Amino acid sequence: MSSQLKEPFRYQKIDINQAQKEGQSKGKGKKAKDWKGTLLRIWAFLSIYRFKLFLVITMVILSSVLSLLGPFLVGMAIDDYFIAQNLEGLPSLLVVLGGIYILLSVATWLQNYWMIGISQQTVQEMRTTLFLHIQQLPLSYFDKRQHGELMSRMTNDMENVSNTLNSSIIQLLSSIITFIGILAVMLWLSPLLTVVTLMVIPLMLFGMKWITKRTSVFFKEQQRHLGDLNGYIEETIAGQAMVKTFSREEPIIAEFEEKNQKLRTAGFWAQTYSGFIPKLMNVLNNASFAVIAGVGGLLALNPQAGVTVGTIVIFAEYSRQFTRPLNDLANQFNTLLSAIAGAERVFEVIDEPLDTDHEGAKPMKQIKGDVQFDQVSFSYDDEPILKNISFDVKAGETVAFVGPTGAGKTTIINLLSYFYESNEGRIIIDGQDTTTVQKESLRSQMGFVLQDSFLFQGSIRENIRYGRLEATDEEVEEAANRANAHDFISRMSEGYDTLLKQDGGGISQGQKQLLSIARAILADPAILILDEATSSIDTITEMRIQEALQRLMEGRTSFMIAHRLNTIEQADRIFVLQDGQITESGSHHELMGIKGFYYGLHQKHEQQTG
Numbered sequence: 076m077s078s079q080l081k082e083p084f085r086y087q088k089i090d091i092n093q094a095q096k097e098g099q100s101k102g103k104g105k106k107a108k109d110w111k112g113t114l115l116r117i118w119a120f121l122s123i124y125r126f127k128l129f130l131v132i133t134m135v136i137l138s139s140v141l142s143l144l145g146p147f148l149v150g151m152a153i154d155d156y157f158i159a160q161n162l163e164g165l166p167s168l169l170v171v172l173g174g175i176y177i178l179l180s181v182a183t184w185l186q187n188y189w190m191i192g193i194s195q196q197t198v199q200e201m202r203t204t205l206f207l208h209i210q211q212l213p214l215s216y217f218d219k220r221q222h223g224e225l226m227s228r229m230t231n232d233m234e235n236v237s238n239t240l241n242s243s244i245i246q247l248l249s250s251i252i253t254f255i256g257i258l259a260v261m262l263w264l265s266p267l268l269t270v271v272t273l274m275v276i277p278l279m280l281f282g283m284k285w286i287t288k289r290t291s292v293f294f295k296e297q298q299r300h301l302g303d304l305n306g307y308i309e310e311t312i313a314g315q316a317m318v319k320t321f322s323r324e325e326p327i328i329a330e331f332e333e334k335n336q337k338l339r340t341a342g343f344w345a346q347t348y349s350g351f352i353p354k355l356m357n358v359l360n361n362a363s364f365a366v367i368a369g370v371g372g373l374l375a376l377n378p379q380a381g382v383t384v385g386t387i388v389i390f391a392e393y394s395r396q397f398t399r400p401l402n403d404l405a406n407q408f409n410t411l412l413s414a415i416a417g418a419e420r421v422f423e424v425i426d427e428p429l430d431t432d433h434e435g436a437k438p439m440k441q442i443k444g445d446v447q448f449d450q451v452s453f454s455y456d457d458e459p460i461l462k463n464i465s466f467d468v469k470a471g472e473t474v475a476f477v478g479p480t481g482a483g484k485t486t487i488i489n490l491l492s493y494f495y496e497s498n499e500g501r502i503i504i505d506g507q508d509t510t511t512v513q514k515e516s517l518r519s520q521m522g523f524v525l526q527d528s529f530l531f532q533g534s535i536r537e538n539i540r541y542g543r544l545e546a547t548d549e550e551v552e553e554a555a556n557r558a559n560a561h562d563f564i565s566r567m568s569e570g571y572d573t574l575l576k577q578d579g580g581g582i583s584q585g586q587k588q589l590l591s592i593a594r595a596i597l598a599d600p601a602i603l604i605l606d607e608a609t610s611s612i613d614t615i616t617e618m619r620i621q622e623a624l625q626r627l628m629e630g631r632t633s634f635m636i637a638h639r640l641n642t643i644e645q646a647d648r649i650f651v652l653q654d655g656q657i658t659e660s661g662s663h664h665e666l667m668g669i670k671g672f673y674y675g676l677h678q679k680h681e682q683q684t685g
């Protein structure tokens with residue numbers, strides 16, 4: 076059976092629909108087609124903290140004004156005290172200057188402190204929206220994606236957004252304010268020298284545009300290759316046993332190296348191009364400095380030009396401060412581009428349609444367990460998988476599906492569990508078309524014992540209780556007892572408190588099955604879905620499992636995908652599925668009588684077991 080079938084996360088207590096709606100109103104609506112759209116969507120998250128942002132902006136304005144005042148006072152000191160050779164009043168000016176720099180430090184510290192708080196909360200909010208969205212995505216979404224790639228969006232991409240929010244917003248604001256402030260003071264002091272200083276700007280903008288056009292392409296490539304590589308690493312680590320069994324280490328390493336190489340190349344060009352920006356700024360900065368000194372010096376020789384030595388010092392300092400905002404912006408561009416690329420990938424997931432219920436769907440009432448498939452057809456992509464499937468199962472019946480691999484057995488179960496929706500026909504439970512009920516309310520009344528039943532990191536007790544969270548310790552132990560799991564649990568050093576590693580590491584395949592049976596017994600579902608394990612389990616454990624399953628199935632409608640004929644024989648009805656169609660149905664004896672596919676299967680089994 077394919078691994079698409081996963082147990083529903085019925086322990087989820089968060090009101091996902093509500094949280095999701097809130098998240099969407101912040102993150103949705105404006106498709107992240109371009110960087111402006113992406114920034115607007117980030118703003119939708121940020122805007123919750125308007126008051127704190129207002130405080131940050133106030134501090135940024137204050138610190139920008141203070142940093143403008145500093146050079147101005149120094150220029151004044153040169154003209155009024157040093158050149159005029161009159162040092163009276165200089166000490167008080169120095170005290171004022173000292174005060175300005177202390178205040179500047181405090182304002183800068185405060186703006187950073189508040190901004191980091193805002194950005195961390197924003198990123199937390201975005202991460203939650205993304206996680207809740209992922210929880211609500213249909214299984215078909217995960218079929219097409221590597222888990223590691225998705226993880227990379229949750230971690231690396233979010234980290235990029237976080238880094239940028241931490242520093243870039245302040246830089247951006249302070250750059251704009253400083254730029255405007257300096258321009259005003261410079262124009263006031265000497266319009267001519269201001270024009271000279273401004274001459275570098277067109278060169279700067281042209282250079283930056285040329286570079287960033289290239290950098291943004293490589294940053295996007297870098298993020299994409301990083302996600303791809305993470306996905307590959309996750310897959311190969313998860314499949315290590317398989318890799319070793321088939322000695323696939325060499326091709327795996329070769330493919331890894333290819334992906335790693337692609338990441339390196341994209342990273343190299345992204346960094347190389349973006350590294351040009353500060354260098355370009357430096358050159359232009361120095362050029363501007365030299366021009367101001369030269370032109371300013373010439374103007375200072377002419378007393379009518381109104382340019383003093385102090386003015387030249389102020390201009391020289393301002394020209395540095397003036398190109399600094401642009402320089403900072405340029406430096407921030409790396410992180411900004413990488414954050415936009417990251418945010419785009421996050422919003423891409425948030426834009427994926429949810430596994431939502433149909434309009435007007437109602438909660439499913441307590442299920443009795445009648446199940447009817449009425450001319451159901453289904454295809455995953457374009458290829459038809461199930462063709463016109465019809466059957467009627469009464470509450471309490473046990474049915475088994477048999478058939479060659481790829482015939483569509485798992486797909487039937489996937490449709491019944493409402494993990495996928497049929498393209499044609501209806502699935503009716505207790506007389507109710509399942510498309511008219513809420514998926515969660517239906518799944519919560521179904522129990523699953525799967526080959527790859529998921530056990531999470533935690534104690535055995537917690538893992539069994541996952542079936543019904545409010546169950547008492549006694550009920551958990553009673554369920555384990557009925558599932559024939561109590562004995563092996565009691566033999567473990569910590570008993571029910573023994574901690575399991577991720578996905579049941581540390582216990583055997585058979586023990587894993589017993590635990591998932593105990594969990595299903597505790598959940599007490601009306602409809603049961605069983606996917607018998609194919610892996611070989613010793614005879615004693617197998618007997619225990621069979622016995623536990625019989626107990627579990629009592630009084631419930633059970634659907635089995637069975638691989639062992641002796642399990643199938645006990646079913647009330649057997650459906651033979653071939654190429655997406657039911658070709659035979661009936662009890663074991665009836666099917667043996669018609670001497671078709673099932674009979675052949677049985678004969679083959681008899682021959683093998685002698």
Ligand SMILES: Nc1ncnc2c1ncn2[C@@H]1O[C@H](COP(=O)(O)OP(=O)(O)OP(=O)(O)O)[C@@H](O)[C@H]1O
Nearest residue numbers: 076077079218455460479480481482483484485486
């Ligand atoms: N998520 C999917 N996307 C696309 N095709 C799929 C998907 N899952 C299964 N299929 C295809 O649908 C067909 C039926 O698969 P299904 O898993 O239902 O078969 P099965 O009878 O359960 O097989 P097995 O006994 O090997 O588990 C197969 O051809 C399979 O390749």
